[in-house]
Amino acid sequence: MAFTIDANGVTLAARLSSQQVEQVRALASLCEVHDSYSMAARLDVGTLETRPEGSVKDVLWYQSGEMVGFAGMNSYGAPSEVEATILVHPDLRRRGIGRAMAHIVVRECQRGGIRRLLFVVPQESREGAGFARTMGTQHSHSEYTMDLDVTRIPPFETTHNPVELRPAGAEDVPIMAAIVASAFAEPVQEEEQALVRLMKDITRTTYLATQDGRPVGVIQSAVSDGRAFIIHFAVRADMQGQGIGRQMLLAIARGLQNSGSRWITIEVETDNRNALSLYEQCGFVAVGATDYELLELPRVPTAPELLFDR
Numbered sequence: 001m002a003f004t005i006d007a008n009g010v011t012l013a014a015r016l017s018s019q020q021v022e023q024v025r026a027l028a029s030l031c032e033v034h035d036s037y038s039m040a041a042r043l044d045v046g047t048l049e050t051r052p053e054g055s056v057k058d059v060l061w062y063q064s065g066e067m068v069g070f071a072g073m074n075s076y077g078a079p080s081e082v083e084a085t086i087l088v089h090p091d092l093r094r095r096g097i098g099r100a101m102a103h104i105v106v107r108e109c110q111r112g113g114i115r116r117l118l119f120v121v122p123q124e125s126r127e128g129a130g131f132a133r134t135m136g137t138q139h140s141h142s143e144y145t146m147d148l149d150v151t152r153i154p155p156f157e158t159t160h161n162p163v164e165l166r167p168a169g170a171e172d173v174p175i176m177a178a179i180v181a182s183a184f185a186e187p188v189q190e191e192e193q194a195l196v197r198l199m200k201d202i203t204r205t206t207y208l209a210t211q212d213g214r215p216v217g218v219i220q221s222a223v224s225d226g227r228a229f230i231i232h233f234a235v236r237a238d239m240q241g242q243g244i245g246r247q248m249l250l251a252i253a254r255g256l257q258n259s260g261s262r263w264i265t266i267e268v269e270t271d272n273r274n275a276l277s278l279y280e281q282c283g284f285v286a287v288g289a290t291d292y293e294l295l296e297l298p299r300v301p302t303a304p305e306l307l308f309d310r
């Protein structure tokens, strides 16, 4: 376990122990009772213990042996971009703990070569927007969190051109990266790196969707504690708008429901009208919204550059 403790009671952890995950859960439920909204989806609590090690460590803040602050770091896409979700014990807010943790996060990001740091700010949060502003962020985008309402899942449909989902392996990474890159207009190489990293997480399953034997889409599920997230959902750019995504989403949602997931969650950018209406048609309902506030980090010059510039 790679972690260090300094005199201020701050722990930096590359991967959390079971005990630390329990402490995060305890802090998150305390905050949930106080704030009246859930941080579980935003923190991705279920995957904290199993995440593949990223380049940035989580920050754990202790006082008298109790975890009173947590900055959870997640990287879902490009390796140079991370998300930070910061939480401070309700009785200890506005005492500089959040700011101090954010500064550690920035320092760690710069050490890890991260260029884009996104602060995860629930729209329900009373303090989040003001806090992010003082960190000098710019609004990047907003996402809805949508939960599946099982009573709204459409009845089974027969189709003349069925889409099949099969669990993907390492050999499928190049084609999957090409699909995801085409769908999001992102560089293929970054998607390849992200897929390789995310597929190491044992809570995630990646599926390749095929139609007539041809690869057409990618979708992942991450399951823990009875909660399932549907992520990394993409249909080849030239095959969108033909009902492939609908078949993929319904297939994975039914599979997750049959295997006992009590909550099935998906997130979507608030201005992605097409995806939003697809998710609603499949039975998902918006339960919250999150702002992503961006801090662009200058590259830290390397030692030779510093010497050269003198």
Ligand SMILES: CC(C)(COP(=O)(O)OP(=O)(O)OC[C@H]1O[C@@H](n2cnc3c(N)ncnc32)[C@H](O)[C@@H]1OP(=O)(O)O)[C@@H](O)C(=O)NCCC(=O)NCCS
Pocket: 031, 035, 085, 086, 087, 088, 089, 092, 093, 094, 095, 096, 097, 098, 099, 100, 119, 120, 121, 122, 125, 126, 127, 128, 130, 131, 132, 134
């Ligand atoms: C947001 C949060 C992490 C801030 O932690 P904190 O330890 O209370 O924040 P700090 O004391 O370090 O505040 C730093 C600055 O943020 C701003 N800020 C913090 N709380 C604020 C509030 N309630 N209203 C307006 N501005 C606020 C202030 O500018 C503050 O500086 P100041 O006290 O010198 O004016 C904490 O309130 C929290 O856990 N909220 C619930 C979860 C959440 O919204 N997370 C999103 C984090 S991006």
